Amino acid sequence: MQIQYPHTIESCIGEKITFIRAENDPEGEKVFVENWVQPGRGPLMHTHFLQEESLTVVSGTIGYQLFGGPEQFAGPGETVLFMRNIPHRFWNAGNDILHCTGYVSPANTVVYFLTALFAAQNKSGSERPETFDGAYLLTRYSGEYDLAELPSFVKKVIFPLIVFVGKLLGKYPHFKDAPKSVRG
Numbered sequence: 001m002q003i004q005y006p007h008t009i010e011s012c013i014g015e016k017i018t019f020i021r022a023e024n025d026p027e028g029e030k031v032f033v034e035n036w037v038q039p040g041r042g043p044l045m046h047t048h049f050l051q052e053e054s055l056t057v058v059s060g061t062i063g064y065q066l067f068g069g070p071e072q073f074a075g076p077g078e079t080v081l082f083m084r085n086i087p088h089r090f091w092n093a094g095n096d097i098l099h100c101t102g103y104v105s106p107a108n109t110v111v112y113f114l115t116a117l118f119a120a121q122n123k124s125g126s127e128r129p130e131t132f133d134g135a136y137l138l139t140r141y142s143g144e145y146d147l148a149e150l151p152s153f154v155k156k157v158i159f160p161l162i163v164f165v166g167k168l169l170g171k172y173p174h175f176k177d178a179p180k181s182v183r184g
Contacts, residue, residue, distance in 0.1 A: 003019065003022075003111050003112075005019060005020060005021045005022060006018050006019065006020050006021070007019040007111060007115070009114060009115050009118045009119075010118065011118040011121045011122060012121055012122045012125055012126070013038075013041055013121060013126070013127050014037060014038030014040075014041035015035065015036075015037050015038070015041055015042070015043070015118070016035060016036045016037075017033055017034070017035045017114065017118075018033065018034045018035070019031050019032070019033055019111050020032045020033060020034055022107055025105055025106060027105060027106045028105070028106030028107065028108065029105075029106055029107040029108075030103050030104070030105040030106065030107060031103060031104050031105075031107040031110065031111060032101070032102070032103050033100075033101070033102050033103060033104065034099075034100070034101050034102075035055070035098075035099070035100050035101075035102075036097050036098065036099050037060075037091065037092040037097065037098040037100075038092060038097060038098075039092050039094060039095050039096070039097070039098075040091065040092060041091060041092055042063075042089060042090050042091030042092060042098075043089060043090065043091075044089060044127075044147055044149065045065075045067060045087050045088065045089040045147065045148045045149050046087065046088070046089065046145060046146065046147055046148065047085065047086065047087045047088070047145065047146040047148055048082070048084055048085075048104070048110070048144070048145060049084060049085055049143065049144055049145070049146070049183065050084055050106065050108055050144055050182060050183060051084055051104050051105060051106060051107070051108060051110060052081065052082065052083050052084050052104070052105055053081075053082040053102065053103075053104050054079060054080070054081045054082075054102040054103050054104075054105075055079065055080050055082075055090065055100040055101075055102040056077070056078070056079040056080075056100060056101050056102055057074055057075055057076050057077065057078050057079075057080075057098070057099075057100055058076065058099040058100060058101055059076055059096070059097070059098070059099045060075075060076075060092060060094045060096050060097060060098035060099055061073055061074070061075050061092070061093045061094035061098065062074050062075075062078075062080060062090055062091070062092070062093060062098055062100065063090065063091045063092070063093030064080050064082075064088065064089065064090040064091075065088065065089055065090075066082075066086055066087065066088050067086070067087035067088065067148055073093055079102075087146070087148035108144060108182045109141060109144060109179050109181065109182060112178065112179055113137060113141055113144070113145060116133065116137055116175070116178070117129060117134075117137055119133070120133035120134050120137065131162060132162060132163075132165075132166040132169075132171040132172070133171075133175075135158075135159040135160075135162035135163050135166065136162075136163050136166060136171075136172060136175060138150075138155065138159055139155075139159045139160055139163050140163075140175075140178065140181055141181050142155065142181075143181050143182070143183035144181055144182055144183060
């Protein structure tokens with residue numbers, strides 16, 4: 001899948017991301033982002049096994065937390081860095097729109113993954129992605145991304161069963177050009 005930059009995605013739950021551009025980096029492609037998050041919204045606790053993610057607050061207040069750690073906060077001009085392999089989450093901790101700039105490095109499949117994930121959320125109309133699409137994405141890219149709070153049994157047994165049934169039912173033609181997982 002060839003991405004044309006800038007590439008903007010928006011979820012039905014109040015998150016908007018623009019992938020501004022990609023540049024070559026010693027570790028691979030680095031993608032620069034700008035995001036806007038509605039008050040009280042943000043991604044679930046998740047892990048990027050292969051990427052680091054950096055967000056600098058332009059306006060608003062970002063709340064963030066590493067798995068098992070305390071909630072922390074940052075304001076305009078402050079940068080939060082999420083290292084690879086560390087489960088984390090962030091959210092808009094203020095009353096106005098949270099606006100950040102930053103990057104993900106190396107990009108690998110993150111643009112495709114988040115684009116498809118937001119589409120699955122929009123399809124379901126909620127934070128929880130449409131079942132077949134969510135199971136497909138979290139199974140196909142399990143070596144790259146994880147939702148830390150989902151039980152292992154669901155990820156290792158239930159999701160693959162849903163994907164199997166989804167394939168039998170022809171649920172995945174929109175994933176025919178999905179890039180291969182970098183790892184897994």
